[in-house]
Amino acid sequence: MFAVRCCDVPGRCAVETWFAWGLADLTGAPDDPPGAPSAPVAARVEALVAALAPLDVDAAHVLAGRAALHGWKRAGRTSANGSCRLLRAADGWLAVNLSRPTDLDLLPALLEAEVSSDHWGSVAAAAASRPAEVLADRAQLLGIPAAVLGSAAGLAPLRTHRLGEPGPRLGDAGRLGSCVVLDLSAMWAGPLCVHLLGRAGAHVVKVEDVRRPDGARFGPPEFYAELHAGHASVVLDFGTPAGRAALAALAAEADVVVESSRPRALRRLGLVAEDWLAARAGRTWISITGYGRDDPAQRVAFGDDAAVAGGLVATAPDGSPVFCGDAIADPLTGLYAAAAGLASRRSGGGHLLDVAMAGVCAAVNRPADGPAYLHRRGADGTLRHVPEGAAADPDTAR
Structure with a gap:
């Protein structure tokens, strides 16, 4: 009991x-x-x-x-998909997510030592001898998603900035039939947000870089198809002037942008949220990141480690933390971002909605x-x- x-x-x-x-x-x-x-x-x-x-x-x-x-x-202290682990550090717990081949390649640099064939054993041994924050910070410096348990407690799930003029209000029951959504997001949180906006009547255009397709394409086709059914799909080469010009043209026609990139990455492509919002009344920009656009370290995050940062774990009978759900920060953030996006559209827009995955988890996990x-x-x-x-x-x- x-x-x-x-x-x-x-x-x-x-x-x-x-x-x-x-x-x-x-x-x-x-x-x-x-x-x-x-x-x-x-x-x-x-x-x-x-x-x-x-x-x-x-x-x-x-x-x-x-x-x-x-x-x-x-799977207890292993995430449902197997890529993330909760590890006991010298002074607490942290999550490390090794979901990409490049993350494994960076392990010698992370641990500052040779890595055995049991790479998780090597990471666990290193974690046990170090403060959790030290290992998490070093991982983030290398671009490996990692977070100290509960480190994002108090982080706001949403920061709303009025950066453009509002347009006509849709009202609480208003649908988005004339609204064009430019989907620059990937994986789960952003696409779920866009999926829900599409179900509310918006016309969705998904844009991918030919060099970096959405990673969700390599998972179950049913999952990808459900999130993107009925959406237009455009593949561009962001590395070329023609690709960037085509992206700018699509953005000029959009009423809503949904993205999950670091701000500086989009600026390099010529997309600046502040300028885009100021250019036409009634627009909404939805930015989904791990820790917010203003995070000084611009840390990366995936669903399981972001949940750990927000403290959203369960407790095993021995008192240790265990994962709850499947990359739960992703679907929670998708729901949160969609609700915020609909509220913005219904009130006339003009907003930059800065949604932080770890902050969403901290909010739903509050006592x-x-x-x-x-x-x-x-x-x-x-x-x-x-x-x-x-x-x-x-x-x-x-």
């Missing part, structure tokens, strides 16, 4: 919802009972979904659908007000509220 402040909404249990959505199967170690985060995350997801009305969004599918396609299950409710694990593995004053059952208590 354990306590969690699970109910932001009276009468609804965020822990029971977490289990009903199938996310408990992605939370905890394989040999431990399935778990849930201590914060009322599911209740906050329901609030995000409500902000997307009148769209009908299946939160369970959004959060757990990709893992279901792969057949992934909970709830009110009492902590006890939960008991049943014979079927699910968790249920314990009626106030009920005694613990030693056969099912956690």
Whole structure:
């Protein structure tokens, strides 16, 4: 039996919802009972979904659908997709994400030593002898996604900047039928945001660099197709003047830009958010990064390490942190960015929306007000509220 402040909404249990959505199967170690985060995350997801009305969004599918396609299950301190690990450092915990071949190539530089064939063993041994922040900072210096557990606590999920003149208001029920969205994002968070804007009626044009196609293309085709169904697709060579000119022409026609790049990378292509917003009233620029556009180190982040930075983990029976969900910062950020984008469009636009993945996770992971409710694990593995004053059952208590 354990306590969690699970109910932001009276009468609804965020822990029971977490289990009903199938996310408990992605939370905890394989040999431990399935778990849930201590914060009322599911209740906050329901609030995000409500902000997307009148769209009908299946939160369970959004959060757990990709893992279901792969057949992934909970793996404790290893992420569901296997690329990220929670490692014990000399003074705490950190996450290191080695999802790309280049990350593995950089391990000798990260560890300042030879790396054995068991590369994760080498990383774990190095982490155990160093402060978490030292190893995470060195990894980020090399471009390897890494984060100290809870280091982004207090980071704002969204910073809204009015940088352009507003256009006509759409109102709360307004659809985006005449809106053109230029999708410069990749992987999951940005494309999910764009997918939802498309479902709200926007016309979406996805643009990729011929040298750097969207990495999600190399995953399950069903997942990629779902996010991009019905969208126009354009492939350009950003390394040529003609490619950059074509990109500028597409941006000039757009009402919304969604991107997940460092600001300096887009500036090199001639796209400056501040200038684009000032050029025409009613535009909206949605920028999705790991830690915000103003992050001094311009740190990189993927879904699992960003969640760890925001403190969004569960706790194993031995008290150690374990991953919850599948790269959960990605779908949470996609929902958050889409809700913010719709709100901007409905109020007339003119906004730069600076969405930080780690900040989104810190926000949904914040402690709830009110009492902590006890939960008991049943014979079927699910968790249920314990009626106030009920005694613990030693056969099912956690």
